[in-house]
Amino acid sequence: MEPITSIRGFKDILPGESEKWQFVERKAREVFGAYGVRELRIPILEKTDLFRRGIGETTDIVEKEMYTFLDRGEESLTLRPEATAGAIRSYIEHHFYETDPVARLYTIGPMFRRERPQKGRYRQFHQINVEMLGYEDPRVDGELIGMLMAFLTSLGIGDLDLEINSLGCADCRPLFREKVVRYLGDREDTLCPDCQRRLRTNPLRIFDCKVAECREAVREAPVILDSVCDGCRDHFEKVKELLSSIGVPFRVNPRMVRGLDYYKKTAFEVIGHSLGAQNAVAGGGRYDGLVRDLGGPDIPGIGFAIGFERLVSMLPGRDEDYSPAPDIFVATLGREAEDTAFRLLNDLRGKGLRAETDYSGKSLKAQMKRANRSGATHVLIVGGDELAEGALVLRDMKNGVQEKMPIPDAVVKIEEIFHVR
């Protein structure tokens, strides 16, 4: 019989790896908590229209990457390709703004995009998202970006670059876009085929192209930071100032653009240099106007998304550093010993200790081998001979020293070693 395999681009997160995920989540809750950011849990399936309206009809995501199907042949549903649209749908649906327009939310979970998998890119991938709704103030931009960097730092991840840019607002961006189209339109024949297409679909993206001819064409092109309106310029200047004031290093990248239509003003990206071609570990920006576009009141917002898989791949150390070994391994010799050991294990675990054993009935040698491999620092050997006098053997695996002692004494000794009661 042919075994059934997982789907292309869908990955199992195995023990050894999953502990790293738990570590990241634990840190996220801890750091975000300090900023008053609270968890929102939302469905992974939404009505397709939510994403069409939220992300933009002409984006790649909506045009060709969504997992969309008809539910019972009636309603079009989509596995979420990103989290912001759903979070805002929830914010609007539950009338958050009636009691308090300000909301600081995070979500953690899977996203789905039907792209060709490669290093750091999967069809089911996971994101940690933070959304801060209700504030137009640049201090929120600074706070949010500062929090992101604090989080990454708390994980022990180095070798990161923060890049920021301003994309302009609904007033000034269209003007800039026209300027760019006019400028590059005159040089269309020097652009690569992809960029000739982008000229019509997403001209700002040309700034990001890696082809040498396009870089040349773009070199003298108008820069968005020179073209934004006074409001956007002041906002951006303030964000930069605030980041500097809290010691967050950044680089202004005037060519950075974002893939989703809704971004305005502040945009940012965190680049990890060990990641390969897909090198953005986090990205985000301001999306004033999105809440209104999704049918809510005109409330501003800003947020970011962190790529979980990419983040985990950057964690320092080995897998084992994130997976705690058991404290005690219990080995047995003989029928009676097995029953005693069973009760002993139950007691040890009741004290909060990580205790393991082996039920294969194999030799003590085999059990010791397993104990060693488990990484347990101590082994309790419950043997027939000692048991006859109500005793057992406690062995320290680090130095090989072992001692026979009455069961009650052994319990006290273990409590001392592990500081439990």
Next chain:
RNA sequence: GUGGGUGUAGCUCAAUGGUUAGAGUGCCGGGUUGUGGCCCCGGAGGCUGAGGGUUCGAGCCCCUUCACUCACCCCA
């Protein structure tokens, strides 16, 4: 969607077109009646991704297909 690379033991990898496809590691057992790591010995484990073709003979050459992987596109 497009292009490159790779598919051999659980894992990492060897093997001029020529006997019975090997090694390391892991697993199981022994060297020690009841003691792990280090060392020694033994054992199990393979339709060489799948299908077709060329050849006296294919893991190796050709075609097809599938999978994985990297890159483009795009993005976290």
